[in-house]
Amino acid sequence: MNKARLETFSDGVFAIVIILLILNISIPDVEYKDLWIALNNILPKIFSYIMSFFLIGLYWIGHHLYFDKIQKIDGTFLFLNLILLLLISFLPFPTSLLGKYPNQPLPLVLYGCNLILTNTISFLMLRYVVKNPHLTNQEFQHEFTNANFNKTQLPIFLGFNITFIVAILFAGFFPVVSYALYLGALMSGLIVYIRRMNKNVPEHQHLC
Numbered sequence: 001m002n003k004a005r006l007e008t009f010s011d012g013v014f015a016i017v018i019i020l021l022i023l024n025i026s027i028p029d030v031e032y033k034d035l036w037i038a039l040n041n042i043l044p045k046i047f048s049y050i051m052s053f054f055l056i057g058l059y060w061i062g063h064h065l066y067f068d069k070i071q072k073i074d075g076t077f078l079f080l081n082l083i084l085l086l087l088i089s090f091l092p093f094p095t096s097l098l099g100k101y102p103n104q105p106l107p108l109v110l111y112g113c114n115l116i117l118t119n120t121i122s123f124l125m126l127r128y129v130v131k132n133p134h135l136t137n138q139e140f141q142h143e144f145t146n147a148n149f150n151k152t153q154l155p156i157f158l159g160f161n162i163t164f165i166v167a168i169l170f171a172g173f174f175p176v177v178s179y180a181l182y183l184g185a186l187m188s189g190l191i192v193y194i195r196r197m198n199k200n201v202p203e204h205q206h207l208c
Helices: 003-022 032-041 045-067 075-088 091-100 103-132 138-143 147-172 175-199
Strands: none
Touching: 003 045, 003 075, 003 091, 032 045, 045 075, 045 091, 045 103, 045 175, 075 091, 075 103, 091 103, 103 147, 103 175, 147 175
């Protein structure tokens, strides 16, 4: 398969999923005097939307960064990518449950399980192309040797998934801790990608 077609298809799925997230939020049909109370009631939906928006954005950024260094697509990578898109496209479901039942354990557990599975397939995709360097360019092969991959990427993968597992364990007792862990993972991911992208841009190209 042509790499460009798969990348275009993947970008389309990411875009549609983000659009689906906002469809969970509707304007309350109330009189103006009751609007503030009605808006306050949908704050959990707004919060879960924002959190999932940035999480999906992180997966899209990672997908783009690695796809940029991939030259060829084989059947195994195509299948792994489809599983990744399946898991990404499922995220609006637990997001909607979080908005409707923000303090109940089941939505928090489903949300965490979705993230764990998505991280796992992302890791397997990256691991697969490391093991098959003929699919990648020289820049990727220089950055991700087998030894370097195990040293840098495996701890990141384990760190995020352990965080999500702990969040799941706290869901039935202290849901606030679960939210804090999900947000902490989100902020850590944002910082990592921002620093990485800024590092790869020559100083004279920065706009500010």
